[in-house]
Amino acid sequence: MTTSSESLYQKAQQFIPGGVNSPVRAFAGVGGTPVFLNKADGPFVYDTDSKQYIDYVLSWGPMIHGHNHQAIREAVIKAAENGLSFGAPTELEIQMAETVCSMIPSMDQVRMVNSGTEATMSAIRLARGYSGKNKIIKFEGCYHGHADCLLVKAGSGMLTLGEPTSPGVPEDFAKHTLTATFNDIDSVKALMEANKDDIAAIILEPVAGNMNCIPPADGFLQGLRDLCDQYQSVLIFDEVMCGFRVGEGSAQQLYNVTPDLTTLGKVIGGGMPVGAFGGKRNIMQQLSPAGPVYQAGTLSGNPVAMSAGLAALKLMGQPGYYDSIYQYTQQLVSGMQSLADEAGMPFTTNHVGSMFGVFFTDDKAVNSYQQVASGDHNRFGKFFHLLLDQGVYLAPSAFEAGFVSKAHGSEQLDKTLTAVKQAFANL
Numbered sequence: 508m509t510t511s512s513e514s515l516y517q518k519a520q521q522f523i524p525g526g527v528n529s530p531v532r533a534f535a536g537v538g539g540t541p542v543f544l545n546k547a548d549g550p551f552v553y554d555t556d557s558k559q560y561i562d563y564v565l566s567w568g569p570m571i572h573g574h575n576h577q578a579i580r581e582a583v584i585k586a587a588e589n590g591l592s593f594g595a596p597t598e599l600e601i602q603m604a605e606t607v608c609s610m611i612p613s614m615d616q617v618r619m620v621n622s623g624t625e626a627t628m629s630a631i632r633l634a635r636g637y638s639g640k641n642k643i644i645k646f647e648g649c650y651h652g653h654a655d656c657l658l659v660k661a662g663s664g665m666l667t668l669g670e671p672t673s674p675g676v677p678e679d680f681a682k683h684t685l686t687a688t689f690n691d692i693d694s695v696k697a698l699m700e701a702n703k704d705d706i707a708a709i710i711l712e713p714v715a716g717n718m719n720c721i722p723p724a725d726g727f728l729q730g731l732r733d734l735c736d737q738y739q740s741v742l743i744f745d746e747v748m749c750g751f752r753v754g755e756g757s758a759q760q761l762y763n764v765t766p767d768l769t770t771l772g773k774v775i776g777g778g779m780p781v782g783a784f785g786g787k788r789n790i791m792q793q794l795s796p797a798g799p800v801y802q803a804g805t806l807s808g809n810p811v812a813m814s815a816g817l818a819a820l821k822l823m824g825q826p827g828y829y830d831s832i833y834q835y836t837q838q839l840v841s842g843m844q845s846l847a848d849e850a851g852m853p854f855t856t857n858h859v860g861s862m863f864g865v866f867f868t869d870d871k872a873v874n875s876y877q878q879v880a881s882g883d884h885n886r887f888g889k890f891f892h893l894l895l896d897q898g899v900y901l902a903p904s905a906f907e908a909g910f911v912s913k914a915h916g917s918e919q920l921d922k923t924l925t926a927v928k929q930a931f932a933n934l
């Protein structure tokens with residue numbers, strides 16, 4: 508019998524390229540038909556046949572409080588009653604900027620944008636304008652959105668689709684993007700040494716979440732900080748995914764390394780389209796209209812998005828907020844590992860805060876892009892579908908991190924682990 512998702516997917520492909528508005532949604536890495544969703548509540552999403560799934564995608568990270576959280580929903584409704592967009596300054600933007608800067612001490616000033624892509628693209632332009640240098644260093648397997656200069660050896664959908672460098676980016680642009688190996692400081696040293704006077708910035712996900720979940724190795728982030736100081740380059744932490752997800756002060760607080768610029772998105776919008784970039788005052792003051800580096804946005808600082816984001820950040824500020832999500836994540840990955848060991852399945856996991864990754868591999872620990880790339884992705888695809896059938900929704904790719912929300916509880920944990928046990932028995 509055809510499901511309504513199958514019918515909708517067929518129709519979608521007539522009018523939308525590939526049937527989706529973002530490639531990672533197309534199930535390209537796992538096969539089959541993407542489920543079309545029409546409702547989400549707490550830890551659950553629902554498809555168009557009303558089937559319920561325990562959700563570990565959480566809209567690719569933003570929904571840390573769980574779906575349809577009452578405080579965020581009410582903030583959105585209240586803001587919308589006053590108008591959807593003004594294209595003029597609002598007090599809400601000041602509140603948002605003040606809140607973000609107080610939660611992330613490395614940020615003296617912040618500029619709001621509409622997506623993570625805009626945040627990283629603008630941060631790179633600012634770093635170039637500030638430093639007067641051209642080249643940037645990024646890491647193979649890290650994804651920073653789809654700006655031209657960042658679509659080089661990128662992660663997420665680009666890895667899933669097997670095209671880590673996109674056609675359409677002229678060689679003349681791409682030549683300014685150098686790529687190093689995540690968790691390998693020597694690969695960065697070599698690039699810095701060879702391009703001494705021309706590295707404007709190093710950009711990375713301090714906790715990589717777009718080549719599955721890879722934590723930074725001990726000393727790696729500090730090593731990057733030292734190199735940026737030595738060569739007077741700007742260190743950009745792209746915390747679009749891990750910001751406020753791995754802790755209240757984000758990855759930079761967790762690992763005690765201070766970047767010059769930080770990019771944010773996802774969680775700070777509470778589910779609305781938002782991005783932000785900010786950092787040291789002397790760098791941010793180069794930004795138009797305070798300085799000469801141009802950056803703009805018709806809908807930037809949108810009052811509905813600011814209200815949703817402020818409500819989301821307020822919830823996160825509660826004492827002990829993260830404890831239960833960390834505990835759930837820890838129990839989830841250790842439970843999966845025990846079941847894999849019992850089943851004799853070559854399998855390992857990573858987790859940082861409420862981000863996690865699962866790997867079908869003989870390796871006991873996974874800390875590099877190469878290890879992720881050489882995992883058993885066919886087996887992951889089967890595992891994904893066995894869980895999906897049982898109402899557990901993982902990201903449809905072996906190159907994406909999973910996420911846990913505050914709304915996930917012991918009932919969902921038990922149900923997930925029962926489904927995982929069943930899946931291992933059928934792999």
Ligand SMILES: Cc1ncc(COP(=O)(O)O)c(C=O)c1O
Nearest residue numbers: 622623624650651652712747748
């Ligand atoms: C680390 C990181 N940076 C940037 C982006 C781009 O954000 P967006 O999809 O909102 O443009 C993403 C996600 O897509 C991301 O995970």
Ligand SMILES: N[C@H](C=O)CCC(=O)O
Nearest residue numbers: 529531567663717748907
């Ligand atoms: N991994 C991506 C961002 O984090 C997934 C979101 C997307 O590209 O649609």
